[in-house]
Amino acid sequence: MSVKQPKPNLSHGQVSEVVERLFGLTLSRVRPLPSYDDQNFYVAPAEGGEYVLKVMNSEDSRNAALLDVQTHAMAFLHRRGLPAQTALPTTTGQLMSLEDIDCGFGPQKYLVRLLTYLPGNTIATVPVSPQLLYEVGKVAARMDTILLEMEHPHLAVLQRDKFIWSLSSIPLLEPYLCHMDTDPIHAVVKAVMEQYNTCVLPKRSSFRQCINHGDFNDLNILVQPSGGDYAISGILDFGDMSRGYFVYELAIAIMYMMIENPTPVEVGGPVLAGWESVLPLNAAERDSLYTLVLSRFVQSLVLARYSVSLQPQNEEYLMTTAKTGIRILRQLWELGKDEVERLWFQSAAPCAERE
Structure with a gap:
């Protein structure tokens, strides 16, 4: 992107x-x-x-x-x-x-x-049950564990150190903040970026590395009706693939599943449970998940504002995620790390027990 x-x-x-x-x-x-x-x-x-x-x-x-x-x-x-x-x-x-x-x-x-062409509708267009959210987390984890086994003579190109859409690149957003000077969410954006620098960067050496899809969002996941619910029928758009960390993919999935959900804060629990049914998080990854989810909201918002400055005629599409994201970002920030983690990790436990 x-x-x-x-x-x-x-x-x-x-x-x-x-x-x-x-x-x-x-x-x-x-x-x-x-x-x-x-x-x-x-x-x-x-x-x-x-x-x-x-x-x-x-x-x-x-x-x-x-x-x-x-x-x-x-x-x-x-x-x-x-x-x-x-x-x-x-x-x-x-x-x-x-x-x-x-x-x-x-x-x-x-x-x-x-x-x-893969059949189905984007997951953004259907009512999403906790079970479907669980499947999103599970498929995301399966995808990254499978990609880790992939061989190719040009795998080195996935080491995209300055790729602006990698969650490693949050500090690189600084030059783009000028496009948000008059935005009321500007103070929260800056605070999240500071929290990333102080709380995530020191722990990154403990994150487990992998190859990320990098854009496992509500428009890149297709679903079809299945047994009274929906099943994932397609994974689209591998343009943001890069070397990264497993916890990045989980954070990205949680963030985008919140966009169309009527109770966005509750999304994290079942997605996390699905993920951990394949790959349980370690302590550093669990402690960083909240900030990484907020960081993806920040990334999406800041780069959408920048893109609109280049393509004003495409504003409606470019701001699709950002408009809702502003509200959810503020809600997550005001609830705070401890409360959001309590909601996610407590609700993930009973989901995991059903597996």
Whole structure:
């Protein structure tokens, strides 16, 4: 989720031409899908099947090795039983193609992939039960433990030390705070960042390392009806993958599951229980979880404000999470670490006993 480059802006005609030329498919249906700074299309070829054409922004398209690892990770998870997309090879057998495309601001190079279309609705659009939250935590932990086993010649590219969306990069938000000078939540944002520096950084050496999906959010998790509830049917968007820590993935999952929930503070317990059914937290990770969840809210809010300054026409989408996040961030901060931890850890215990 780079915030530096304009999104690609292919027309439907350009989409049809690319799909036919690269994949030998004639499109019968095309519709745009939501995206942050890439461009996604649902495409249905006359030959059958359903796919997502993903056109990466010009900045990320320069890093073919990173995209190769992400594509490999999706296939690796798919083979291990998790519902991740896989890439359809081009007619020449490539899983992605670097294309020169003029989207109205001159020809630029964009990496293009055709991914399998996964059924379901985003978890943001359905009522989420404690059991489904438990499954979110469990799947997130399974995903990271599986990714830890993955091998690839370019795994080193996941060491993204200055990647602004990593939870290791909270101190790097400082230059972006000027975009929040008049925002009433500004004081809480600064206080959370200070708490991160004093309470999380000293403990980070005790966190267990892994490869993070990094954006396990309510728009990247698909669900379908199952036995009176819902089951996870898809995991989307591996663009924020990086080397990190297990507890980061858990914090990110908890934060995003709060966004559409009517009782957001209660979300942490069942997600934590699901996670710990696969991988119990150690003491340092448990002590840092509250601050890491708040830090993700801060990250999302600050970078959304910055992105709006670059793309004011896209404000409604860019601020989707941030608008609700402001309210929840304030609520979590006012409740305080001790009270929120009590709610999460106490409610996680009976959930775990049901496993």
